[in-house]
Amino acid sequence: MRTPGPRRSLGYALADWIEYYLPHGPGDVQGQEIELDSEMLTFLACVYAIDGQGRRRFDEAMLSRAKGRAKSEVAGMIVVAESLAPVRFDHWAEAGEVSDWGYVYEVGEPVGRPVTYPFIRCLATEESQAGNTYANVTYMLSHSERLAEDYPGVDIGNDWQSSTRVFLPDGGEIRPSTASSASKDGGKESFSVADETHLYVLPELRDMYETVERNTMKRKAAEPWFLQTSTMYAIGEDSIAERTHRNFKAKKAPRLYFDHKAAPSTLLEDAPYEDPAELKRGLMAAYGPFAAHMDLDRMVTLAHKPTQDRAKFRRYFLNLPVSLSETWLSKAAWERCELPQDVEPGERITVGFDGSDHDDCTAITACRVSDGYVFTPRFPDGRPMIWTKWDDGDPDSWRVPRAEVKAGMSHVFATYSVARAYADPPDWRDECDAWAAEFGEETFLIFETRVATRMCPALDRLKTSVMGGELTHDGNASMAEHVGNAKPVRRPSGIAIAKPSQDRKIDSAVTAALAVEARADVLKLDAAQTSNSFSAYG
Structure with missing residues (x-):
């Protein structure tokens, strides 16, 4: 041939x-x-x-x-x-x-x-x-x-x-x-x-x-x-x-x-992208001889759905490089990873915590070590461990219910086997010190999210897991909103996230990244211990 x-x-x-x-x-x-x-x-x-x-x-x-x-x-x-x-x-x-x-x-x-x-x-x-x-x-x-x-x-x-x-x-x-x-x-x-x-x-x-x-x-x-x-x-x-x-x-x-091999770069513009015939021709160009094996009409329909992230569609299906959007990770991409599951008491988890006093949300997020499943822990009465300003009260006088947050953290440690917890300490340094003393300084650790050399890789890990279809979560609506709100901010060490405005919160996106990063570090420690055990027994 x-x-x-x-x-x-x-x-x-x-x-x-x-x-x-x-x-x-x-x-x-x-x-x-x-x-x-x-x-x-x-x-x-x-x-x-x-x-x-x-x-x-x-x-x-x-x-x-x-x-x-x-x-x-x-x-x-x-x-x-x-x-x-x-x-x-x-x-x-x-x-x-x-x-x-x-x-x-x-x-x-x-x-x-x-x-x-x-x-x-x-x-x-x-x-x-x-x-x-x-x-x-x-x-x-x-x-x-x-x-x-x-x-x-x-x-x-x-x-x-x-x-x-x-x-x-x-x-x-x-x-x-x-x-x-x-x-x-x-x-x-x-x-x-x-x-x-x-x-x-x-x-x-x-x-x-x-x-x-x-x-x-x-x-x-x-x-x-x-x-x-x-x-x-x-x-x-x-x-x-x-x-x-x-x-x-x-x-x-x-x-x-x-x-x-890619579609014509003109499809980076909205007008040709909106034209079904133009878009289909672009898909045919991107897939070449393999287009005969693809359902192009269905792909065109997907491309024009209101919930579709157009930047990602252009990347994945037209094979065109695109700029980072105003959204760090689209809400739709996050929601596609929803797969609610039961997490049994005693299961091994990692925890992310981001606390505030009154301006921001406070959240506890967990990640199951065995498979990376992300979830918001709940009190025995079903309330999720995420706290934000009351909708029916005076937001200027609202304060995070610290006693409730502390009870929530104690409940998490009492219910699950927590392998590691990462906590962002501003406004909660005394509580973080007390938790480290109670749960162990090798288990409960400070994670300064303002330090870009630590936070950017953690955010990269979370986003990569979502983009690669490797992460599942419980579908917590507040977390989906926070992920969708997050705005990418370039730092020398990578991409950080920030609120686009004061009323659009991102806190539980941060805690999800901390929990996932803690799991990755636990897996590294597990692998190192296993390797050392094999070495010891030759």
Whole structure:
């Protein structure tokens, strides 16, 4: 098979290898034979282009496509190929040369060989998930009879859905990694993939990416390279996707292959966006050959709903970079994560507290450690632990009912197993000191939200969890309002939030961020203790 692309490339034969050996990954067409469209054929031809000496032309690639374009599946195909297929140059084809699986080479076409001891890393954003790419990898490896016959000995563990590593028959492995693990493994990568790098806005995620990126320079003979897949980013969040695009536009990355497909930029304007025909044409341009598999009419209807965040629609479905909006995180995006659940007494939680005297709301928010579920604790009579000015009284004389707040905090600690609590102390320093003494100074900690170097990463974590569909919450109406009120404010260390006006509160958005940040820190401590325990027992 041939596509418009570089003449010297291992990608043509590799595309044929993928179509011969691999089935589609999880989804509507799982298990069916793969037939790569023209865009993906061209992409493979370009990322596997070589020079006259047979060396790779690109050390890094970014595949930028609209949401739903099966980017993770394409990345999974490449991971499997990098682990088993002939992906590095061996020699130039002679007349009549045919591959083991039946690909007929043209004279002088490059012929590949497998990587010796491939070590492949699939980066993930959260401790609790292995990443979409890795799920495609394990499915493809375990559901191909041809692979099982020609490449015996691949070990994915007990089951493709629960797999935590893949051992390869002639040595090497495929491993999903998170921010806490990627920096600990010594840097043997021959290939790495990072999915949805527009979400890589937290400092630890950027550090993870940069650590693995540095590791790709350690094995010259293996010619390591790094693949990103992503939709477009929010301008100003300084995500890895934004940094990569910025370097490409500035011509600071000569060995980067940047493959971006988007709708016309005119759809950033409201008039063409409002026109259903124009919008549908834009969607067709963004999805290319894959548009035939998308319900474009339904997407147009979604785009014009009053509750739809247009900036996010332009990013996700038109693949256009957009500026940060006046809203830090839309109320609609937050409400889509609503999934009320029961939290049983004794369950392990973390707590966020933001107190005021009379001007602002005071709130206690909790986050379940096991899955990150965010909820507002309630008194036994059902009242939520969130306090704001009375609607039927004199707001100028209203004060936060301190005794009630203190009773609420005591009830939370008595009802649940609180692993950690973060509290913003202004107006409540005496109470915070008393709580630390009562509940333990290693459990109840001060978190100064005015310190941007601490608060910005916490807000990034909360927003990333919502954007990535990884967070669920109880649907507290006040919290939804506060999240929707929050206005982004740029700081040197990231994006902070502020009230757009005095009467539009944001306090429970702050406490949600504190509770989620506390959970992340607890998970890090748990992981460190587990690691130390294993080390102690050798």
